[in-house]
Amino acid sequence: xxxxxxxxxxxxxxxxxxxxxxxxxxxxxxxxxxxxxxxxxxxxxxxxxxxxxxxxxxxxxxxxxxxxxxxxxxxxxxxxxxxxxxxxxxxxxxxxxxxxxxxxxxxxxxxxxx
Amino acid sequence: xxxxxxxxxxxxxxxxxxxxxxxxxxxxxxxxxxxxxxxxxxxxxxxxxxxxxxxxxxxxxxxxxxxxxxxxxxxxxxxxxxxxxxxxxxxxxxxxxxxxxxxxxxxxxxxxxxxxx
Numbered sequence: 001x002x003x004x005x006x007x008x009x010x011x012x013x014x015x016x017x018x019x020x021x022x023x024x025x026x027x028x029x030x031x032x033x034x035x036x037x038x039x040x041x042x043x044x045x046x047x048x049x050x051x052x053x054x055x056x057x058x059x060x061x062x063x064x065x066x067x068x069x070x071x072x073x074x075x076x077x078x079x080x081x082x083x084x085x086x087x088x089x090x091x092x093x094x095x096x097x098x099x100x101x102x103x104x105x106x107x108x109x110x111x112x113x114x
Numbered sequence: 115x116x117x118x119x120x121x122x123x124x125x126x127x128x129x130x131x132x133x134x135x136x137x138x139x140x141x142x143x144x145x146x147x148x149x150x151x152x153x154x155x156x157x158x159x160x161x162x163x164x165x166x167x168x169x170x171x172x173x174x175x176x177x178x179x180x181x182x183x184x185x186x187x188x189x190x191x192x193x194x195x196x197x198x199x200x201x202x203x204x205x206x207x208x209x210x211x212x213x214x215x216x217x218x219x220x221x222x223x224x225x226x227x228x229x230x231x
Contacts, residue, residue: 033218042118042205042221058218088157100147100166101209103219105159 003027006091006106014114019078021109023091031096032074033103034058034066037088046089049074081113117141118206118222125227127196134181135191135225137206145211148189149219150180153203162204165189193227201229 004025013019023032030051035043045058047066055068063085067075078085088110092103119138127133139148150162165173165180173180181190193200203226207219 040123040223042223043207043219044221045218048218090159092159100149100164102149102161102164103159104161108157108159110157 002107004091004093004104004106006089006109008109009107010110012112012114013081015082017081017113019081019111021076021089021091021111023074023076023106025072025074025091025093025104025106027093027095027104028071029093029095029104030071031094032068033092033094034064034074034076035090035092036060037090037108043090046076078111078113081111083113086111086113117220118208120206120222120225122225123223125225126230127193127227128230129198130195132192132194133196133227135193135204135206135227137189137191137222139187139189139206139208141187141208141210143210147209147211148180148182149207149209150178150189150191151205151207152200153205153224154199155202159205163191196229198229198231201227203227 007022033048034046037043044060049055049068052068065077088108090108091106094103146167148165152160163173163175163178165182172182177194179192203224205224206222209219
């Protein structure tokens with residue numbers, strides 16, 4: 001099983017619908033992130049969380065909200081989806097206390113908003 | 115200003131040849147880390163190699179090496195003996211220790227590498 005699991009992996013929805021992308025991890029890391037990938041733009045940070053009580057906006061948080069339900073769970077919501085939110089979404093974790101601080105990514109959630 | 119610049123949208127290399135993927139960065143933080151990730155067509159992000167700003171030697175991991183030129187602010191990825199399975203998108207990323215936030219990584223726009231027979 002993957003250390004960082006995202007559900008759903010693929011989702012097609014309509015404009016105006018509420019969508020939740022879920023992320024759970026077994027790595028025991030405190031820090032979790034949501035990134036968005038658009039073709040030609042690399043990965044952009046949406047939200048990040050140090051722990052359950054600490055949630056912060058990233059570069060492109062407008063139109064998104066998050067919930068850190070537990071150390072291991074970090075969900076991303078689109079309250080009213082719009083077509084330009086069509087993208088590949090990644091959840092990631094990191095451990096700042098040791099190693100390189102690399103991000104450990106989930107497998108990605110591909111969202112299409114019609 | 116772009117913090118990470120990858121100027122090669124696409125690259126071709128023949129199998130068994132070496133290839134260099136360019137990455138330049140911009141930071142005033144004295145302590146930072148540079149990363150390369152591989153994204154195959156299946157979409158997952160695979161960590162390849164890391165270079166710390168204070169590391170004296172260039173990082174190497176198997177067929178991957180990082181050509182780190184601190185004064186020029188470049189961190190190019192060198193893949194030796196290319197294989198068909200190396201065909202993928204490659205991202206350079208940076209973490210700034212003191213001026214950055216929450217260990218977040220800033221990514222470049224990527225280079226798509228195609229390995230040919």
